Amino acid sequence: MSLTVDEVRHIANLARLQLTPEEERLYAQQLSSILESAARLLEVDTSQIPPTATVLPLRAPLRPDIPRPCPPREKMLSNAPETEAGMFRVPPVLE
Amino acid sequence: MPNLTDLSLLEAASALRKGDVSSVELTEACLERIEALEPQLHAFLAQTPDLAISQAKAADQRLQEWRKKPEEPLPLTHGIPVAIKDILCLEGIPTTCGSRILEDFRPPYSATSVARLIDNGVVILGKTNTDEFAMGSSTENSAYGTTHNPWGLDRVPGGSSGGSAAAVAAHMCFAALGTDTGGSVRQPASFCGITGLKTSYGRVSRYGLIAYGSSLDTVGALTRSAADLLPLFIAMAGHDPLDSTCMPDPVPEINLDDGNLTGVRIGVPKEYFIEGIQDEVETAVRSAVNVFEELGAEIQEVSLPHTDLALPVYYLIAPAEASANLARYDAVRFGPRRKSEKLWDQYLRTRGELFGPEVKRRIMLGTYALSAGYYDAYYGQAQKVRTLIKDDFDTVFKDVDLIACPVAPTTAFRIGEHGDDPLAMYLEDVFTLPANLAGVPGMAFPVGFDRNDLPVGMQLNAPHLGEKALFQAVHAYQTQTDWHLRKPDL
Numbered sequence: 010m011s012l013t014v015d016e017v018r019h020i021a022n023l024a025r026l027q028l029t030p031e032e033e034r035l036y037a038q039q040l041s042s043i044l045e046s047a048a049r050l051l052e053v054d055t056s057q058i059p060p061t062a063t064v065l066p067l068r069a070p071l072r073p074d075i076p077r078p079c080p081p082r083e084k085m086l087s088n089a090p091e092t093e094a095g096m097f098r099v100p101p102v103l104e
Numbered sequence: 105m106p107n108l109t110d111l112s113l114l115e116a117a118s119a120l121r122k123g124d125v126s127s128v129e130l131t132e133a134c135l136e137r138i139e140a141l142e143p144q145l146h147a148f149l150a151q152t153p154d155l156a157i158s159q160a161k162a163a164d165q166r167l168q169e170w171r172k173k174p175e176e177p178l179p180l181t182h183g184i185p186v187a188i189k190d191i192l193c194l195e196g197i198p199t200t201c202g203s204r205i206l207e208d209f210r211p212p213y214s215a216t217s218v219a220r221l222i223d224n225g226v227v228i229l230g231k232t233n234t235d236e237f238a239m240g241s242s243t244e245n246s247a248y249g250t251t252h253n254p255w256g257l258d259r260v261p262g263g264s265s266g267g268s269a270a271a272v273a274a275h276m277c278f279a280a281l282g283t284d285t286g287g288s289v290r291q292p293a294s295f296c297g298i299t300g301l302k303t304s305y306g307r308v309s310r311y312g313l314i315a316y317g318s319s320l321d322t323v324g325a326l327t328r329s330a331a332d333l334l335p336l337f338i339a340m341a342g343h344d345p346l347d348s349t350c351m352p353d354p355v356p357e358i359n360l361d362d363g364n365l366t367g368v369r370i371g372v373p374k375e376y377f378i379e380g381i382q383d384e385v386e387t388a389v390r391s392a393v394n395v396f397e398e399l400g401a402e403i404q405e406v407s408l409p410h411t412d413l414a415l416p417v418y419y420l421i422a423p424a425e426a427s428a429n430l431a432r433y434d435a436v437r438f439g440p441r442r443k444s445e446k447l448w449d450q451y452l453r454t455r456g457e458l459f460g461p462e463v464k465r466r467i468m469l470g471t472y473a474l475s476a477g478y479y480d481a482y483y484g485q486a487q488k489v490r491t492l493i494k495d496d497f498d499t500v501f502k503d504v505d506l507i508a509c510p511v512a513p514t515t516a517f518r519i520g521e522h523g524d525d526p527l528a529m530y531l532e533d534v535f536t537l538p539a540n541l542a543g544v545p546g547m548a549f550p551v552g553f554d555r556n557d558l559p560v561g562m563q564l565n566a567p568h569l570g571e572k573a574l575f576q577a578v579h580a581y582q583t584q585t586d587w588h589l590r591k592p593d594l
Contacts (some may be wrong), residue, residue, distance in 0.1 A: 017468070024427060024471040025434075026464055027456030036468055039526055043469060044482075046527060047416035051481065053489050059492055060487035063319050064543030064568070065306050065349060072345050084212045088438035096435050101445045 011041040108133035109275040110510055110591070113332035116278060117180045127160040127167070127183030130278075134185040134242065138276045141594055145252050147261075147271040150198050151189045151230035156185065159227040165386055166225065171543050180335035182225030187271045187280040190231035191238055191264075192218050192323070193312040202236040202246035202264075205433045205458040207440055215312025215325045216347065217281060217340045224339040229277050236460045237430065238288050238316045240264050241532040245462045253295060254592040255558050259516040264293030265326065269296040272326045274594055279327045280334055285317045286418055287511070287536025289324035290548035292299060292563025294511035297550040299578065299588060300326040301333055302536075304569045305543035306351040309344030315429040317422035318349075320540045329588050330549065330578035337571060344494050351569065358572045363580040365399040365497070368573070370564075371406030371504035376535055382514045388552030388560040389510050392581065396508065399580050406504060408496040411538060413489050418537040419530055420473045420486035427470030430463070455477030465526060490541050497542040497565075505567040505573055510535050511548045515558040540563050547574040550587040559587070 012020075017037045023029045028036065082095055091098040108130055111119065129389030135153050142148060163183035170178050188194055191201045193211035200206045214222070222228070235245035243251040251266045251583040253259035254274040261270040269292035272280050273446035283304035293300025301324045308323040315321060325336040330337040341355040372393055377386055396515030397403050435441035435454040442453035459467070500507060512532055523526045539546045544565050552560040566573045582588050 013470075016472075020468050020472050020475065023475060024467050025431075025451040025455050026459070026467065027452035028464070032461075032464070036465065039465060040469055040472065042527060043409075043419065043530075044472075047420060047482070049123060050413055050416040050420075050489055051485060053413065053485070053492070055485060055488035055492075058488040058491050061490040062487060064490075064494060065351070068350050069351070080212050087212070088209055088441065090435055090441035095359070099436055100443075100445055100450055102447050 010036050012044070109137050112329060113184055113278040113327060113335070114180065116184060117182070119182045123171060127163040127227060127390060127545045128157065130183065131156050131160040131185045131229070131454055134229055134277055136275070138231055141274050141276060144257060144594065145254060145270050145274055146249055147232055147267040147274065147276060148187070148230045149200060149202065149233050149248055149267065152197055152228055155197070156227050156229050159503070160185070163225050163227060179224040179339060181221060181339055183227065184278050185227040185229050185267060186221065187229050187232045187267050187277045188222045189268050189280065189282045190234055191283055192281055192315050193314070194218050194228065194231065199231065199314070200248070201238070202234045202248060203458070203460065203463065205439050205454070209438050211312070213312060216309035216344045218312065220280070220340050221336065223418040228287050232265070232280060235264035235266070236463050237314070237426070238264040238283055238285055239426070239462050239466055241287070241291055241529055243267060244519065245460060247460050252519070254594055255297060256516065256556065258518055259558065260295065260519050262516060266292045266335045268326050269293055269298060269300070272298050272328060273592060275591065279325060279332060282324050284322050284324045284540065285320045286310040286422060286540050287533045289326060290511050290536050290561070290563050291532065293326050293548040295516040296558065297547045297559030297561070297590060298326055298328050299330050299333055299547065300324060301337060301571070301574070302539060302546045303337070303341065303571060304545040306349050307545070307569060307571065309347040309350045311344055311346040317425040318429060319425060320422060322540070329582050330547065330575050331582070332573055334358060334360065346551055350516070351591040352461045353569055356572045358575050360575060360579045361585045363399065365396060365401040365577060365580050366444050368401045368506065368577065369504040370396055370401045370403050370404060370506045370508050371500055372508050373406050373408045373411065373500070375408055375411035376509040380513055381510065382554065384552070385510050385514060385560050386553030389508070389562045392551035392562050393508055395581055395584055396577065399584065404504065406507065408500060408538065410489065410492045410496050414493055414537040414541055415534055417486045417489050417493060417528060417541060418533070419469070420482050422488065423470030424473045424483050425470065427467045427474065430467055458554065462526065493538055497538070497544055497586045501567045505566070506577055509563060509565070511561040511563045512536070515554045515556070515560055536563070544568050545571045545574060547578050549578050549581065552587060572578070
């Protein structure tokens, strides 16, 4: 299994990571060797094996639906890089 | 009275109760030791001396009242100085996860594990260094510089909870919190010659633990003995309505007085003594197994046949979960921003420039494993083989109460030794990953030293929610041996 630089670019875009050309080459090589080392995993016959998403017994705990105070807005905005009028400010999404 | 920082946590708790020492005195002793050693070790990312002194003063006041009514319960953690891995939120104090992308982030709330310790009277000295987002086995992946091992300053302390392990081993604090997703409490405990508990998945709330691999992440603690660790476990464990994966099961009472292990069945998995394991590690672990036998345990060889698949399973599942969890770092609600005219470019630049190389590598790997056309082949297959690994543990735990094995194939390696070879670094986790995939608890503790005077660790694993047996067995071992009492020359 080996990844091309084009595939790395595609994945980086899906993951919203801007990579330098040098990083693209490095990750193509490193991810390829990591996936190669995982090849033995793909050979295991799992046709009869269910997947494990969690080790816990399935449960759907519910808590009483009682309203409680929220943290103040200023506190939740205090880590934001940019705010305006009590909101998070971002660059335009639509042209 | 000996040097205050050389007391065990339990000795310090007892001295506090008697009034032989105050929490402020303990705290000042720790702060002085941190000041003296921090330039060599770099265990901390943030120190909180003002918070510590105010918590210590409050603890002393409570102690004064308690001495008038000593029949009232008082937690053993009361007034004890501790450190917190910088991946657990502490309200108002910078929490960076060792990453530039959370530089100056001040959490609006504290993690449940941290809040429960505070409720139990601890004094918080600061936040400890970690591999970025807990992704690593050496703390070399911290964006803020690596931590040095107190047993050899040119060695790594292990990771990702390497700052916590170094701080405890160097007697800068009496205990520290860590987290363990693939070995991040046990391996640094082993490399630094201390005791570390990885709790069962679901035993301790993860509310306020900044997520890495959500089906694997656990909160744990590091101390200089199992007996010292118990009060922290008792303080933290148990249901939390703020974490739906936190189990409602009651936390058992754990009595450590009885050092007798008669009838306890310990399995030694043959797959853990592989080629490439350092001779001295195997020798020390096997002689520790003999000590358990002398204590009355029944030893038998067992088999966990899918052990060699744990590494590729983990390095697909954890990155896949990480790629989803780390999508939240979008420079909108928190963290520094690489300003651009378009939101899209802002995402790309901020994440590309502020995540470190290992984090980007794992996000890429995980994104790939989850992407169209590869999901079934990689992520789906890894989840199925995870079932086989978990079944291995379920099967063996029908015959034995505990599993005994090495923590890592070697003692602490040199800083820079694995350079830019991510696979070589991943191999360091080969013995710790299976417990995370199976969700079972594990405790690492020192069982010897190698020819370079570096600690050798061993771990016991127990069935899910079986921490009690871990505490009893490791405590029994530590009543018979003194590896855990050794202190590095600093």
